[in-house]
Amino acid sequence: MEIRTKAQAGTLQSSDLQVFLEPAPTLSIEIESTVKKQFEHLIRKTIEEVLARHEVRQGHVRVSDRGALDYAIVARLETALRRASANPQS
Amino acid sequence: MVCELLSRRDIERARDLIRRCALDFEDDFDNLLGIFEDGRLVATGARSGRVLKMLAIDPDRQGGDLLGRLLGELTRLGYEAGRENFFIFTRPASTDSFRCLNFVPLVRHPEAVLLETGGGLARYLLEREALVRPGENGALVVNCNPFTFGHRHLVEQAAARVPHLYLFVVREELSAFPFAARLRLVREGVRDLPNVRVLDSGDYAVSAATFPAYFLKRKSGAARIQMEMDLLLFAEKIAPFFGIGRRFIGTEPYCRTTRDYSRCMRKLLPPRGIEVTRIERLEAEGEPISAYGVRRALAEGDFERLRALVPPTTLAYLLSEEGRAIGRRLLTDPRRH
Numbered sequence: 001m002e003i004r005t006k007a008q009a010g011t012l013q014s015s016d017l018q019v020f021l022e023p024a025p026t027l028s029i030e031i032e033s034t035v036k037k038q039f040e041h042l043i044r045k046t047i048e049e050v051l052a053r054h055e056v057r058q059g060h061v062r063v064s065d066r067g068a069l070d071y072a073i074v075a076r077l078e079t080a081l082r083r084a085s086a087n088p089q090s
Numbered sequence: 091m092v093c094e095l096l097s098r099r100d101i102e103r104a105r106d107l108i109r110r111c112a113l114d115f116e117d118d119f120d121n122l123l124g125i126f127e128d129g130r131l132v133a134t135g136a137r138s139g140r141v142l143k144m145l146a147i148d149p150d151r152q153g154g155d156l157l158g159r160l161l162g163e164l165t166r167l168g169y170e171a172g173r174e175n176f177f178i179f180t181r182p183a184s185t186d187s188f189r190c191l192n193f194v195p196l197v198r199h200p201e202a203v204l205l206e207t208g209g210g211l212a213r214y215l216l217e218r219e220a221l222v223r224p225g226e227n228g229a230l231v232v233n234c235n236p237f238t239f240g241h242r243h244l245v246e247q248a249a250a251r252v253p254h255l256y257l258f259v260v261r262e263e264l265s266a267f268p269f270a271a272r273l274r275l276v277r278e279g280v281r282d283l284p285n286v287r288v289l290d291s292g293d294y295a296v297s298a299a300t301f302p303a304y305f306l307k308r309k310s311g312a313a314r315i316q317m318e319m320d321l322l323l324f325a326e327k328i329a330p331f332f333g334i335g336r337r338f339i340g341t342e343p344y345c346r347t348t349r350d351y352s353r354c355m356r357k358l359l360p361p362r363g364i365e366v367t368r369i370e371r372l373e374a375e376g377e378p379i380s381a382y383g384v385r386r387a388l389a390e391g392d393f394e395r396l397r398a399l400v401p402p403t404t405l406a407y408l409l410s411e412e413g414r415a416i417g418r419r420l421l422t423d424p425r426r427h
Contacts, residue, residue: 008169012162012191014155020169030209032192064165064192064207066158 003059007083010076017065017073019080024060027051033065046070050077059084092163095124095134104134104144111146119144121167125156135160140173141299145180161191165207175208177299179316197323202315204299204323214292215331221256221287226335228252228367229328231295233381235265237275237404240340240379243372245279248338249286251367256332258291266385266416271407278403295324313347317354325362336365343371343378374398388413389420 003021010018017033029047031040043065050073051061061077068076095104104124105115119136122144126132133156135145142164147156165176178188185195185203193205230248234241249255257280259273273290280286293299328334337359342348356366371378379399387395388408396408407413 006169008166010162012158012165014158016162018162018165020174032194032207032209034190034192062209066191 001054001056001081001085003056003081003084005084005086007080009080009083010072012064012066014066015068015072017063017068017076019076020062020064021080021084022060023084024058027056027058028060030060030062031065032063033067035065035067043073046073047077050074050081054078054081056081092123092125092159095122095131100124100131103131104146107131107134107148108144108146110149113144113146115144120171121164123160123163123167125159127151132156133160135164137164137168137176140168140176140293142168142176142178145178157187158191161188161193175206175210175213175293177293178205179203180205196327197319199315199319199322202319204319210293211327214294215327218289218332221289222332223254223287224333225253227254227256227333228336228338229256229258229324229332229334230338231258231260231291231324232276233260233265233296234272234276235381236267236272236384236400236407237279238379238381238384238400239374240372240381240399241276242279242401243379244338244340244369245283245286247369248367249283251338252336253285255283255286255338256334257286257288258295259288260296261290261292262297266420271412275404275407279401294328296320314350314354317351318358320351321355321358325359325364329362329364334364336367338367338369340369341371341378344380344382384408385417385420388417391417 003023006022008018008020010016012018029044031043033040033043043063047061047063095101101122104122108115119138121137122134123136124131124134132148132151133146136143142161145157145160168176178193180188180203182198182203185205188205189195193207195203196206196211197204228248228251230245232241245255245257257276259276261269263269265272273288277288280288291297337355339352339355342352352368359366373379375398377383384396384399387399393409396405400408408417
């Protein structure tokens with residue numbers, strides 16, 4: 001998948017997260033989280049796995065996390081990716 | 091469900107809730123959202139550009155997830171409108187409610203806190219890292235609406251006193267001349283000064299986020315607090331990054347807000363290791379040169395007078411179609427900045 005346009009998914013409710021994607025020449029991940037100290041590495045790992053699975057190699061990924069569990073992170077990120085990779089003309 | 095408040099009746103309900111939470115209702119919002127429960131408005135909040143405000147939760151319903159739902163939707167709409175980072179001004183006691191929604195305090199003042207989400211300050215600094223010069227550098231924050239001989243004099247005087255001078259041009263689009271034009275005229279006007287770096291102030295100096303009252307011109311306690319927070323942000327976050335040990339300011343004969351800002355600067359910056367130096371204004375025909383005088387001359391079509399007030403680079407712009415169009419608008423617009 002390719003991040004072609006800006007896109008977002010998710011909410012700021014407890015146990016959820018917001019994902020923001022935008023095109024960029026390199027791949028970067030920025031994490032804001034209420035549990036950043038304890039869990040940043042795990043959130044990052046989950047995001048990296050999803051990106052690798054969908055062969056995303058470029059783009060800026062920012063998440064604002066409120067203690068979401070893995071499946072929520074995967075679901076929100078995949079939704080955002082689908083939106084970001086949609087052909088703008090279609 | 092979070093919904094947009096559009097009808098006059100719903101806006102009236104929001105106004106009432108905001109007032110009950112001891113906040114002021116301001117009608118310059120892009121989105122006004124609300125959450126209803128059993129037909130009753132229990133939470134409201136607004137977005138004005140990148141500032142989220144008038145966040146009010148029914149006193150009986152605080153401590154739950156209403157604030158998160160509201161902020162999630164406000165940032166979602168803001169992102170759709172092209173914004174990436176968002177600011178909130180709040181009372182110190184409310185800081186933690188926003189922190190647990192990933193808003194990070196940028197400045198703390200005894201009476202207010204400015205928070206941000208989206209990592210904007212870190213990005214702003216990172217993008218300007220290449221401009222950083224070692225040494226005890228100077229800074230000058232200018233609006234230059236538009237660039238005059240007075241600004242040129244100020245920059246020359248300041249640049250002669252420090253190894254490097256950072257010239258921050260206010261980015262906010264609340265002035266008669268657009269930011270792109272103001273920045274270009276500044277760059278053209280100081281091109282020959284080798285130790286001057288021109289950069290934009292981003293959201294972090296005299297912006298609608300850090301200092302809305304500069305543009306509102308309303309004299310109130312809020313204006314003073316914002317002014318102080320703008321300077322604290324400069325002293326704590328901007329100056330250490332760029333190696334700024336000195337801030338310059340021109341003497342201000344006309345504008346009271348700018349004069350108060352200068353006074354505030356002399357009170358807050360020196361204790362934080364930043365020397366403040368005032369520079370006397372340049373005069374033309376016995377009067378200090380001001381951008382306000384330039385705008386007036388432009389509005390009146392007095393091109394002889396303009397020639398005495400602005401360098402040829404600015405004059406060429408003022409005489410262009412774009413410059414003349416702004417002159418015509420100035421005739422009917424009483425704004426001072």
